[in-house]
Amino acid sequence: MEQKVLMKGNEAIGEAAVRAGCMTYFGYPITPQNELTAYMSVRMLEEGRVFIQTESEIAAINMCYGAAAVGARCMTSSSGPGISLKQEGVSYMASAELPVFYVNVCRGGPGLGNISPAQSDYFQATRGGGHGDYRVICFGPADVQELYDYTMLGFDLADKYRTPAMILADGILGQMMEPLVLREYRPLPGLPSKQPWRLGDPSTKDPILITSLILNPALMEQQNFVLQKKYETIMRDEVRFEEVSCGDADIVLVAYGTASRICRSVLETARAEGIKVGLFRPITLWPYPFEQLGRLAERTKEFLVVEMSLGQMWEDARLAICGRGRVHLHGRTAGGIPQEGEIVEQMRKILASKGAEIFRNF
Amino acid sequence: MERVFGMVRSMKPERTKYCPGCGHGIIHRLVAEVVDEFGLRERAIGIAPVGCSVLADLYWNFDVVSAAHGRAAAVATGITRANPDCFVLSYQGDGDLAAIGTAETIHAANRGEKFVTVFVNNAIYGMTGGQMAPTTLIGQPATTCQLGRDPAIAGYPIRVCELLQTLGGVAYLARGSVDTPKNVLAAKRHLKKAFQLALDKRGYCLVEILSPCPTNWGMTPPQAIAWLRENMLTYYPLGVFKDVSAEEKRA
Numbered sequence: 001m002e003q004k005v006l007m008k009g010n011e012a013i014g015e016a017a018v019r020a021g022c023m024t025y026f027g028y029p030i031t032p033q034n035e036l037t038a039y040m041s042v043r044m045l046e047e048g049r050v051f052i053q054t055e056s057e058i059a060a061i062n063m064c065y066g067a068a069a070v071g072a073r074c075m076t077s078s079s080g081p082g083i084s085l086k087q088e089g090v091s092y093m094a095s096a097e098l099p100v101f102y103v104n105v106c107r108g109g110p111g112l113g114n115i116s117p118a119q120s121d122y123f124q125a126t127r128g129g130g131h132g133d134y135r136v137i138c139f140g141p142a143d144v145q146e147l148y149d150y151t152m153l154g155f156d157l158a159d160k161y162r163t164p165a166m167i168l169a170d171g172i173l174g175q176m177m178e179p180l181v182l183r184e185y186r187p188l189p190g191l192p193s194k195q196p197w198r199l200g201d202p203s204t205k206d207p208i209l210i211t212s213l214i215l216n217p218a219l220m221e222q223q224n225f226v227l228q229k230k231y232e233t234i235m236r237d238e239v240r241f242e243e244v245s246c247g248d249a250d251i252v253l254v255a256y257g258t259a260s261r262i263c264r265s266v267l268e269t270a271r272a273e274g275i276k277v278g279l280f281r282p283i284t285l286w287p288y289p290f291e292q293l294g295r296l297a298e299r300t301k302e303f304l305v306v307e308m309s310l311g312q313m314w315e316d317a318r319l320a321i322c323g324r325g326r327v328h329l330h331g332r333t334a335g336g337i338p339q340e341g342e343i344v345e346q347m348r349k350i351l352a353s354k355g356a357e358i359f360r361n362f
Numbered sequence: 363m364e365r366v367f368g369m370v371r372s373m374k375p376e377r378t379k380y381c382p383g384c385g386h387g388i389i390h391r392l393v394a395e396v397v398d399e400f401g402l403r404e405r406a407i408g409i410a411p412v413g414c415s416v417l418a419d420l421y422w423n424f425d426v427v428s429a430a431h432g433r434a435a436a437v438a439t440g441i442t443r444a445n446p447d448c449f450v451l452s453y454q455g456d457g458d459l460a461a462i463g464t465a466e467t468i469h470a471a472n473r474g475e476k477f478v479t480v481f482v483n484n485a486i487y488g489m490t491g492g493q494m495a496p497t498t499l500i501g502q503p504a505t506t507c508q509l510g511r512d513p514a515i516a517g518y519p520i521r522v523c524e525l526l527q528t529l530g531g532v533a534y535l536a537r538g539s540v541d542t543p544k545n546v547l548a549a550k551r552h553l554k555k556a557f558q559l560a561l562d563k564r565g566y567c568l569v570e571i572l573s574p575c576p577t578n579w580g581m582t583p584p585q586a587i588a589w590l591r592e593n594m595l596t597y598y599p600l601g602v603f604k605d606v607s608a609e610e611k612r613a
Contacts, residue, residue, distance in 0.1 A: 054436075063439050066438060066440020067444035070407075070448060092430050207423055213417075
């Protein structure tokens with residue numbers, strides 16, 4: 001019998017990780033994700049697993065690198081400034097094809113910014129984030145249940161593709177409490193064995209090397225092509241999204257995470273006022289549902305991206321629509337939250353203009 | 363006739379690509395000998411740093427993982443915590459360990475992580491072409507302090523063993539040198555002690571080894587050995603700085 005509990009987002013991530021067999025967690029304090037590190041400090045030790053409060057975010061991701069190299073499921077978490085520090089290790093892990101699952105409970109930026117919720121690490125999350133040609137699988141959950149579910153899936157996909165996978169959440173999702181079904185962990189069928197490549201396995205006869213260094217340009221380029229091939233497979237097989245009331249829509253809101261919850265409320269009020277509005281919600285931010293969003297342009301010409309950043313996902317939506325419609329922007333950031341009334345007002349302006357211009361709220 | 367010297371199993375039969383007179387070849391070999399003598403080849407994991415020894419996997423005949431610059435101690439921590447059956451050996455130069463990796467080194471030592479660090483101190487950045495290291499001596503020239511290290515600008519050479527001596531998690535600290543066969547053998551004894559204490563899960567173990575870098579010091583190999591003796595041995599005294607097993611015997 002699966003238990004239903006009331007739980008904070010940050011703690012739901014931790015519980016899902018423990019149940020998904022995370023053997024090592026390494027973290028450094030930063031608001032607004034501290035409940036996750038605190039939760040892991042208790043639960044990991046209860047389970048006889050590894051928890052270290054590290055000296056820095058850089059140390060944490062490099063401890064993940066070590067743990068992953070011997071085949072252990074590993075995890076770290078942080079918020080914007082700390083995630084920036086982790087990019088060094090994420091790039092190395094993407095290159096060396098080591099699985100890791102990590103979470104960014106995003107706060108206001110740039111710089112030290114503030115500790116209010118934001119989605120302004122979208123570029124960092126969806127473009128790889130560190131140096132070199134790589135991407136990481138990135139989920140943008142919208143409630144506590146999804147934080148839990150996509151944490152479990154994140155570990156599986158990281159292992160399946162031997163690549164970093166992450167959740168981009170925000171301070172609201174991390175801090176809020178919601179009902180949560182503590183689903184039993186069921187691993188994806190057919191996850192590959194780590195035995196052929198993990199270090200320190202006495203059953204392996206010849207020495208194994210794990211590295212991201214290939215000095216020969218032709219061979220390093222070849223390794224890049226191998227990575228790109230893997231990313232193509234992920235783009236084909238792992239896209240996740242949700243469509244709400246788009247069938248008859250004159251305008252479609254495009255939003256993920258917390259911003260998509262606000263848009264759901266907009267749908268109800270605006271439909272009641274006679275505005276035919278739909279919602280397209282990317283769940284995977286990389287791979288982005290380019291084709292699925294683009295198909296909507298066959299019948300709808302107006303799209304309004306609502307994001308808690310200033311035009312980051314807007315770029316992906318424009319790539320998806322690719323000139324077949326108009327893509328407008330409603331962006332707030334650094335703790336500024338999109339307001340239902342303002343979104344409705346902007347939709348009215350867009351629909352009244354009959355395609356004359358692109359509207360931005362700032 | 364008794365065979366007294368030969369190839370070791372943990373060393374691949376390769377000619378190293380290190381410069382003439384470089385100490386890395388000797389130190390790699392010492393590490394491999396000790397790995398063999400303890401029968402650790404199947405569960406040993408060497409961590410190659412960023413620096414001249416980044417390609418240590420070409421020579422060591424056991425598992426190797428290459429770490430980001432300065433992060434070997436964090437990678438070693440991840441491995442030993444995730445799989446305590448592995449024997450982890452981080453091999454690091456002075457820039458890697460005492461400049462960019464200072465934080466990781468100090469905190470791994472302080473937590474008493476159960477691995478061995480082999481710290482090769484040649485007072486210079488080798489692979490990038492002779493820049494000033496944290497261990498470059500006062501007055502010693504480098505491409506980034508061409509008139510010699512000036513403490514008013516660049517501070518003082520760091521004595522790593524002495525720096526780590528106060529930390530509770532440390533089980534063993536010793537400094538050796540490869541300037542004479544006698545010192546090479548002493549360095550090997552330090553390594554064996556460090557391996558034993560790490561295997562006994564006593565805490566963090568570090569063996570610093572002073573090593574010549576003729577190419578970047580701008581010297582011939584014999585000149586480099588002489589310079590090491592005259593300058594490094596006086597500033598970096600050889601010996602054991604901490605040994606938890608000896609402390610127990612005394613008590």
